[in-house]
Amino acid sequence: MQHDDPILDQAAEWAVRVGDPGFADWDAFTDWLEQDPAHAEAYDRVAAAVADAAEAEAQRDVVLPANDEAPAAQPVMRRWMSAAVAAAVLMVVAVGLWWGDQGVQTYETAPGETRLIALDDGSTIDLAADSRIALDPDRPRLATLEKGRALFTIVHDDSNPFVLDVGADRVVDAGTVFEVRLGRKALAVGVSEGLVIFNPAGQNVRVEPGQLLESPLGSSEVSVHSIALEQVGEWREGRITFERISIAELADELTSMSGLTFRAAAASAGDEVSGSVLIAPIRADPASLGPLLGLSVRPQGDGWLIEAR
């Protein structure tokens, strides 16, 4: 990048001015943009870099130390990485060392909020909205999902597999990207990469990429069926897909994901629906859900009522 780039200087100046909540001189800003298409391009670059950075800084608070030993191998030596990035990865280990022991830590998200938890070994956990997970820094390869759902991207270690407890069930990774959802009635485990073993000491079921395992809560019954790979963790892109779930479950799910309140009308709470929807447009216009799924969706009290038509 060049040192003296007058357009970049101006773009930074406008980004600072526009960024203040009191900014009102939109005509002058429009005039500057109209002078040269390169202005808008430079402004986008600066504004996006600043937004990325602010988001990264805000997220930094959740970087979690989970291991007292430096991991044997980092899975991050990819070709595209610069030396600077590699150095930054080493810093993660250092952060882990400063923290020391502090017992089990619980991470919880509010409806409409998601969180990325980074583990020392390079593994990450994407916690979906309205979910809770407990992690013990002293036992970095063990986690307990207490509520909701999460996507696990786990750096595999044959001698020390990652173990997730969900209620009475146990999920063990074998080199993996997988998602676990603790629903109202059932536990679901979907795998997009690698392999997961469900209850090795019990049913001992292998779940492979493109498969979804479901087990009703409090039962040892297990069913496995195929799903599209891109469905695993799709909520991170703001989408949910559901097949034959009750309207009551749909209302729960939408409430968690959107942060708005949805309720099922008593008479149709048990009716089943299937579909795939993006959350952001529904948050903007909840009634738009109706035509999408062939349901009636209307405001009621502080939320929205979903009813069969």
Place this chain on the structure above:
Amino acid sequence: MTAQASPTGLEAAFLENRERLLRFLAARGAGEDAEDVLQEIWLKITARRTGPVASPLSYLFRTADLLLIDRYRARRQADRRDRAWSDVHSGATPGVSDAPSADRQLASRQLALLVQKLLDDLEPPRVGEVFRRHRIDGLTQRQIAEEFGVSLSTVESDLRRAYKALASLREQLDEV
């Protein structure tokens, strides 16, 4: 939150200033997306999920600006993901692997650390703190000037410095 029927100040401001917004969107580089973005703004204000705003016109322009920044970020993110994808899939064995394609999550954590270091290293140290107070804690530039006992123009120049440094960092990372 209650649904109310009377038209809000925002809707009136939107209808009065539609052309101005379109001109802004065009200048801002929205191209064919301009009408789309306009519709998105309309949906947003008519869903009445926003509280009363002090300056409806500024609110509309700001919403438009932020939507375009989001779109730009989403495009860049998709580009990066495509590159990471082709990287992972050149020479990697399908099926069980011991290095999951966690590029995206790793990349975001790495960015967090690089940003932290960049902000910590800016001189004088006030520059990084001013940036955090403004962009993370949401203080206005005037409030920050008071807090740090400096002039408003110093706060602005600190922020410009931080913004340019962050833009360079982003550029470097994308060139790798």
